[in-house]
Amino acid sequence: MSRLRIFAEDQPAQVLFDSDDHPAIAAELGKVGVRFERWQASADIVPGAAPEAVIAAYRHDIDRLMNSEGYQAVDVISLNADHPDKATLRQKFLNEHTHSEDEVRFFVAGRGLFTLHIDDKVYEVLCTQGDLIGVPDNTRHWFDMSEQPHFVAIRLFTNAAGWVANFTGSEIAQRFPRLEV
Numbered sequence: 001m002s003r004l005r006i007f008a009e010d011q012p013a014q015v016l017f018d019s020d021d022h023p024a025i026a027a028e029l030g031k032v033g034v035r036f037e038r039w040q041a042s043a044d045i046v047p048g049a050a051p052e053a054v055i056a057a058y059r060h061d062i063d064r065l066m067n068s069e070g071y072q073a074v075d076v077i078s079l080n081a082d083h084p085d086k087a088t089l090r091q092k093f094l095n096e097h098t099h100s101e102d103e104v105r106f107f108v109a110g111r112g113l114f115t116l117h118i119d120d121k122v123y124e125v126l127c128t129q130g131d132l133i134g135v136p137d138n139t140r141h142w143f144d145m146s147e148q149p150h151f152v153a154i155r156l157f158t159n160a161a162g163w164v165a166n167f168t169g170s171e172i173a174q175r176f177p178r179l180e181v
């Protein structure tokens with residue numbers, strides 16, 4: 001089940017908002033320009049599946065997004081707990097960073113925790129199968145796949161070079177919850 005919690009940036013122990021109701025989450029995130037939608041994740045894809053199989057299964061959705069919104073590149077992160085580099089891959093996204101383009105991710109299986117730092121608030125978004133999240137460019141954020149990753153996410157980029165991150169150097173991510181197994 002998807003979930004949103006909101007905190008003040010300097011009070012990680014005090015939850016200001018907590019909901020697992022999808023329309024309520026979408027409405028709250030919409031107020032700060034974040035897209036959050038329920039899509040059909042109908043294909044039988046399991047974490048660890050080959051990226052080519054994921055792209056083939058979701059070709060229709062991918063083409064629709066690329067054609068209507070001008071994305072230039074697509075890739076897939078498909079990880080399960082057996083992955084030999086899971087600790088390194090987890091670490092890659094754990095510190096606060098930004099991108100010069102929107103971050104658009106469609107979770108076709110499993111789950112992952114995006115945490116967005118917008119103005120003086122922190123939005124912790126648990127994304128699960130069927131969630132499409134769109135985070136505006138230059139939004140400070142981090143992502144946790146947990147110690148035991150179990151997810152498949154399709155990533156869309158307007159930059160043909162794909163994933164490029166600018167790390168802020170802030171240690172804020174270390175003060176907020178991680179995704180527990």
Ligand SMILES: CSCCC(=O)/C(O)=C/O
Pocket residue numbers: 077093103105112141142143153155163
């Ligand atoms: C859920 S996709 C992997 C994480 C990612 O692409 C990213 O930019 C995290 O901030």
Ligand SMILES: [Fe+2]
Pocket residue numbers: 097098099103141143165
């Ligand atoms: Fe990111």
Ligand code: NI
Pocket residue numbers: 047109110150
């Ligand atoms: Ni699963």
